[in-house]
């Protein structure tokens with residue numbers, strides 16, 4: 143049999159396979175070049191970029207929990223200018239699409255970041271992290287209010303002609319309502335899920351482990367929640383979906399495709415194994431070949447309920 | 448690089464402290480003192496993350512039969528403190544581990560011929576042996592080592608075998624002088640004059656005290672830090688420490704994994 147077709151397309155971005163690296167778990171790509179072939183995955187998503195460099199939270203910022211980890215990095219990043227100056231030139235040498243993950247603490251910041259990246263040729267598209275507080279409007283998180291999310295997406299949509307992917311927060315009661323608001327505002331695709339808010343306590347010290355008290359839970363522990371949300375949204379919304387949450391192996395990734403995702407992102411697994419994303423991509427191809435499936439797209443949404 | 452290691456031995460050198468020897472690719476003989484390894488203690492999700500350990504020693508074992516080839520090995524010295532190190536302590540000859548190494552920047556060995564002062568607190572001694580082995584080739588080396596009790600004073604004889612003068616102190620006086628390692632160090636620094644530089648690894652309060660001494664005596668000093676780590680390669684930003692000029696508005700965070708774990712004490716904020 144010929145090699146199976148593993149290619150997919152998200153919002154006009156052609157991917158050689160459905161496996162991307164999740165924002166914040168893969169640096170700016172170069173950190174992993176020593177450990178894997180960056181041209182064996184579908185796309186690289188950068189650490190979240192903001193208008194200005196961001197310091198982030200105090201430490202401890204990470205702690206392991208059962209089957210997962212909490213992080214409260216606080217979105218530390220070099221800022222969009224330094225990204226363009228210092229990080230993008232390396233990414234230009236890699237023949238793999240780069241998607242810039244962006245965020246802001248006000249509508250204006252989101253719009254400006256999107257505008258600055260709009261003309262950067264290395265950036266194939268933007269993934270908008272809406273799990274951030276709106277500092278100007280009392281700190282309510284954009285991604286937990288459909289109206290606020292709609293506004294953010296609309297602003298970004300107007301600021302760029304590049305594909306706009308919106309990354310949803312799972313910390314909501316009705317994920318479909320959030321997804322719909324983003325679709326209505328002109329999103330080209332949806333990523334889900336970001337981390338689930340959680341906390342860890344040190345009994346002996348009677349203190350929270352993280353300096354920030356709460357943090358975002360990621361890793362295998364969140365996979366069932368992520369699968370459920372991908373499934374719910376894919377049934378209700380027409381947009382392509384990128385499934386994220388606890389993907390460690392090709393089996394995990396394939397389950398997300400069945401649930402309705404067109405592509406997936408590997409996050410925490412990159413810490414356990416810096417070549418995890420490549421291995422997941424190879425595992426998918428292997429599965430297709432083993433099972434006589436000619437095209438990975440046959441699996442998307444093929445869940446039998 | 449990432450590779451599979453074969454555990455050759457794993458022995459309890461003092462109650463709760465183990466020394467593990469593992470095979471590594473020949474390229475690791477180029478590892479520098481102060482660099483570290485990230486070990487995946489099990490191919491499972493519990494413990495989930497890799498655990499960082501300093502390099503205690505890198506050595507090349509001659510083949511034990513004719514026609515065999517030499518085997519590069521790496522030793523770590525670790526204290527059992529939680530799930531990861533507990534699991535590690537149960538491993539035997541023949542077990543395999545997934546390892547990333549060598550990571551981070553090592554110590555700057557400084558000018559040959561100058562006096563070198565090593566300061567270790569508890570298991571913070573680990574990276575200092577590999578360093579000492581290099582330094583004794585050209586320098587006069589002194590080791591100051593402290594711990595809570597005698598059981599926390601590790602592998603001293605190995606340093607002495609290198610011809611290194613050691614100063615031992617324990618909090619409870621069960622071995623060496625009673626008191627903190629930094630108190631013994633301070634006395635010696637005041638007594639002696641002349642050029643020397645300090646290399647320190649241990650708990651943060653100890654490093655802070657050593658940095659203060661270095662400042663006061665105008666001595667160059669490098670410290671090896673610990674931090675909670677997820678990736679070990681500079682990607683997650685979990686392990687940062689503030690640089691000297693760091694402020695909220697003009698952030699200057701350093702990654703312990705990538706920019707360290709060894710820093711010149713003057714690069715950092717000690718507040």
Ligand SMILES: Cc1cc2nc3c(=O)[nH]c(=O)nc-3n(C[C@H](O)[C@H](O)[C@H](O)COP(=O)(O)OP(=O)(O)OC[C@H]3O[C@@H](n4cnc5c(N)ncnc54)[C@H](O)[C@@H]3O)c2cc1C
Pocket residue numbers: 205206483494496497498499500501502523524525526527528529530531532533570573574672673674675676708
């Ligand atoms: C660069 C570096 C070098 C190190 N070298 C050594 C060494 O040579 N020998 C040695 O015994 N220990 C060393 N440590 C500390 C060692 O990594 C921790 O003791 C170990 O990770 C604890 O794991 P655990 O599962 O047993 O404990 P747990 O408490 O169950 O660990 C839970 C989590 O906390 C993290 N953690 C706990 N304590 C520490 C700590 N002190 N520093 C960093 N992370 C911690 C673990 O990595 C893990 O993510 C080093 C740490 C760093 C950063």
Ligand SMILES: Cc1cc2nc3c(=O)[nH]c(=O)nc-3n(C[C@H](O)[C@H](O)[C@H](O)COP(=O)(O)O)c2cc1C
Pocket residue numbers: 164165166167189190213215217243271309335336337359360361362364386387388389407408409410411683
């Ligand atoms: C250390 C760390 C940093 C992260 N930083 C970002 C970020 O900057 N922007 C973002 O949208 N998501 C960020 N995330 C969320 C991940 O991209 C991903 O959505 C989440 O971890 C779930 O996937 P996983 O279980 O495979 O890790 C971060 C996650 C971790 C663990």
Ligand code: FES
Pocket residue numbers: 675676677678679680681682683684685686687702703704705
């Ligand atoms: S441990 Fe991830 S950046 Fe240092």
